Amino acid sequence: QSVLTQPPSASGTPGQRVTISCSGSSSNIENNYVYWYHQLPGTAPKLLIYRNNQRPSGVPDRFSGSKSGTSASLAISGLRSEDEADYYCAAWDDSLSSRVFGGGTKLTVL
Amino acid sequence: QLQLQESGPGLVKSSETLSLTCTVSGGSIGRTIYYWGWIRQPPGKGLQWIGSVYYDGTTYYNPSLKTRVTVSVDTSKNQFSLKLISVTAADTAVYYCARLEMDRINAFDIWGQGTMVTVSS
Numbered sequence: 474q475s476v477l478t479q480p481p482s483a484s485g486t487p488g489q490r491v492t493i494s495c496s497g498s499s500s501n502i503e504n505n506y507v508y509w510y511h512q513l514p515g516t517a518p519k520l521l522i523y524r525n526n527q528r529p530s531g532v533p534d535r536f537s538g539s540k541s542g543t544s545a546s547l548a549i550s551g552l553r554s555e556d557e558a559d560y561y562c563a564a565w566d567d568s569l570s571s572r573v574f575g576g577g578t579k580l581t582v583l
Numbered sequence: 584q585l586q587l588q589e590s591g592p593g594l595v596k597s598s599e600t601l602s603l604t605c606t607v608s609g610g611s612i613g614r615t616i617y618y619w620g621w622i623r624q625p626p627g628k629g630l631q632w633i634g635s636v637y638y639d640g641t642t643y644y645n646p647s648l649k650t651r652v653t654v655s656v657d658t659s660k661n662q663f664s665l666k667l668i669s670v671t672a673a674d675t676a677v678y679y680c681a682r683l684e685m686d687r688i689n690a691f692d693i694w695g696q697g698t699m700v701t702v703s704s
């Protein structure tokens with residue numbers, strides 16, 4: 474059972490906009506930054522979003538992050554087949570004194 | 584370009600110690616804005632942070648693993664290491680080493696390719 478809760482799956486068609494949610498609590502998301510990673514099959518995770526809504530260089534602006542209260546979201550616009558991957562949210566948890574991850578969301582591009 | 588590479592046994596017997604090393608190339612492990620960490624992923628499951636180390640040896644551990652984990656750094660070799668004692672089947676996972684940028688990003692921004700470790704009975 475992950476501290477951060479994500480839907481196990483999401484899907485969309487090419488060109489569509491999809492969002493992936495990440496639910497937490499006051500000890501993590503509400504009072505700390507949220508990060509998003511994506512992971513293609515058989516590869517290491519890659520940082521997509523840091524500090525709630527910032528993109529590292531090289532990450533397309535099709536990816537955007539937001540946060541409100543104890544929840545955060547990752548939005549992907551102009552969905553492409555290469556976006557099919559697992560997506561993880563992450564944050565620091567003050568109560569656990571630990572970096573925590575969500576359980577991951579498998580995104581399927583139909 | 585900075586690269587990280589995990590190395591170590593792919594098979595460990597139950598109750599023994601798992602030992603992995605991460606070699607950093609293309610940059611110094613001693614830069615003050617970076618921590619270095621270990622993250623694992625059991626087959627078909629999500630990610631779990633294990634622990635992180637600073638170049639001066641300062642460490643932070645996941646409380647759920649703290650009693651069994653040691654992360655250390657060797658700046659002369661540009662390496663950092665993971666030791667996990669008393670392993671069980673639940674420790675079977677892909678183990679990743681990663682750079683934790685603490686200045687602007689505050690996240691694991693560069694990862695190794697990962698190494699699969701299986702705990703056998």
